[in-house]
Structure formats: C-alpha cells, structure tokens
Amino acid sequence: MSLPEIIELTPGQLSYWPEWLAEHQANRLFDLLLDKVKWRQDVITIFGKTHSIPRLQAWFGDPGTQYQYSGMVLEPSPWPDILKPLRDRVSSEAGEPFNSVLVNLYRTGSDSNGWHADNEPELGKSPVIASLSLGAVRRFRLRNISDKTRTMTLDLPSGSLLVMGKGVQENWHHQLAKTSRDVGPRINLTFRRIIKQPPGA
Template structure:
C-alpha cells in the first residue's frame, strides 16, 4: 500500500529496508496537544487489559482504552476488545488523519504510560483483522519516549528514535510483516505519555 503522505518540511522518512515509515515531529501544535492530553487522561475509560503471555494471564504494563465504530472488535493476545464510542476529540483527530493521509480509520487504541516503568514489549500489529498491509497512524502526547524497531530475521536492521509530544508516526506497507516494534522501559524520570494508534479493523478477516 502506498499512502499519499502530506510530507511537510518537518516530515522525516525513517529508512529501513522494506518498511514504510514517516515521522512528523510537530503534527499537533504543542498547546493543543497538551490540552488534548489532559482531556483524554481525565475522560477516557482507562482499564488494565489482561494479556496472555507464555502460557499465563498477566496485567498489561500500561492503561488502555479501545475506541471505535460499532463492530470494530479487536482481538489481541487471546482477548476480544469491544470498542467504546468515539469521543468528540478523537473523532476530530480521525477526520484530520483521514483527510491528510487519504486512508480510512474505524478505531483507535489509546495507551497511557504512567511512568517509565510502563512499556510495550516487542510485537507487530499483524492481526488478521488489520488486513494484509495495515496503515497505522500513531499520535504521541505527553512525555517523550524511545521507540524501537527491529527486523524479524535480520538483527542488524534496527532503528531507535524518540517520539516527541504532538508527533505523528505513520507505519504502512509491509512494515508490520517485516519488523517488530517496542516502547522500552526507562529508568529515567519521564512524564506520563498517551499514545493513540488509529487503525482499520475488518472483523471478517479474523481467523
């Protein structure tokens, strides 16, 4: 899939063989991003998702909320997540992303990383209901965290970079099939962070 990205002067193509990654560090104006962070932190239905890992069920190391159209149920780590209704703020973000990227989105996963101990382990967003070449738009709000990618077969192909407050990272094409990504823990003091990953869910594709 080729996405017609807006690519303004501050857009950065992240070079990794076979991947389609573009980072826009200042996609949201800082004050607007700060207001959005406060609103989402205080109003979204945050919960601790239970995940299946290594044969046992554990609490996820972050708070999450799944938002989307009716029927946009997402299956992750053996659990089905039915969507909560769209909020006005998230609907406005979806409309802007669809307009600028010319890609539809019917859901968004919100994750709240409260401290540097909250994290996301190595994974790919390659569930069947995301389609063969998913386009994922990832908006970061709040504390700056390190984002890492590595190739599934070639360990020498890896990149690490920071996701600033108000930034947008777009992952498309074969990125999810070739690479895994993670948000590692950090011992340094870091402000809380909210990440919003907009997706298109096709429940009929589920195995």
C-alpha cells in the same frame, strides 16, 4: 498540511511529523484524554500465562470493530467527540480510512510495550498504523524480523505523528521499552482500520 519526513526501512516506510500538533494543542488533548477516558488495565495471555499489561488502555471505534490480541478481546466504545475530528485529520494524512483507535496511557517509565507487530487478522494484509504521541518523550524502537541486527530508534515528542506504512508490520517489530529515567506520563493513540471480524467473533 506540512510534509512529513520519510524514513525508508526497506522493506517498509515511515512517515514522521515531529510537530504535527502545536504544543498547546497537544497539551490540551493530553489533559482531556487523561481526565475523560475510562482507563482500564487489561490482562493478556502469553505462552499460556496471564499477565496484567504494564500500561492502561482504551479502545474506541465504529460499530463492529472488535479487536483481539494476546488472548484479549476489545469491544469498541463509541468515538468521543474530542477524537472524531482527530481521526479524520489523521486519516487524511495517512491516506487510510481509520475506523478505530487504541489509546495507551504509560504512567511512568515502568510502563511499557514489548516487541510486537500489529498484524492481527482483522487488520488485513499489510496494515497501515498511525501513532500520535502526547505527553512525555519516550523512545520508540524498531527491529527487523529476519535480521535483528537491523534496528532504528526514534524519540517521539509530544504532538508527533508517526505513520507506519505498508510492509512495516510484516517485516518489523516495534516496542516502547521501560526506562529508569524520571519521565512523566505519556498517552499514545494508534489509529487502525478493522477490515474484517476476528475468528470466532
């Protein structure tokens, strides 16, 4: 295994592999997921108002890995065969026994994900999140929660793996902003570990 580039955020640390998957591997995985995943456009509730999320998504995981965010409840679909070995490999790189993955499809530059942290109660304290990018290059931004002048930007190519280590979700927000550039579709897989059921589950 190749060694990652370590990016110190203080507090928090990123581990980044720009070419974690070879180009042909990334392309094949992208095509398989695009074709085989049952994509859905869910609805979230923000400040009491409901909105269709500006992307498509799917949630896979072990039994009992229900996930809630923004008023939405995701029940896990069983792991597809194409994702099982990938989960194991990502878990080994991150040193974290991931048991679930949120798969997002950004169809065009108009699809996006706003400023947020992956800090839901079922992820436990100081979660580790691993993010695998496939398809079009998109710009990933981080912004310190207590000092919004502290920012970082990464252009994530197809086949790249970014692991957000302990301390990142508590101290940093991240986003994938809209872009007016003519970009193709992108699939992003964010591997997570559900350690307890959300309230009311």
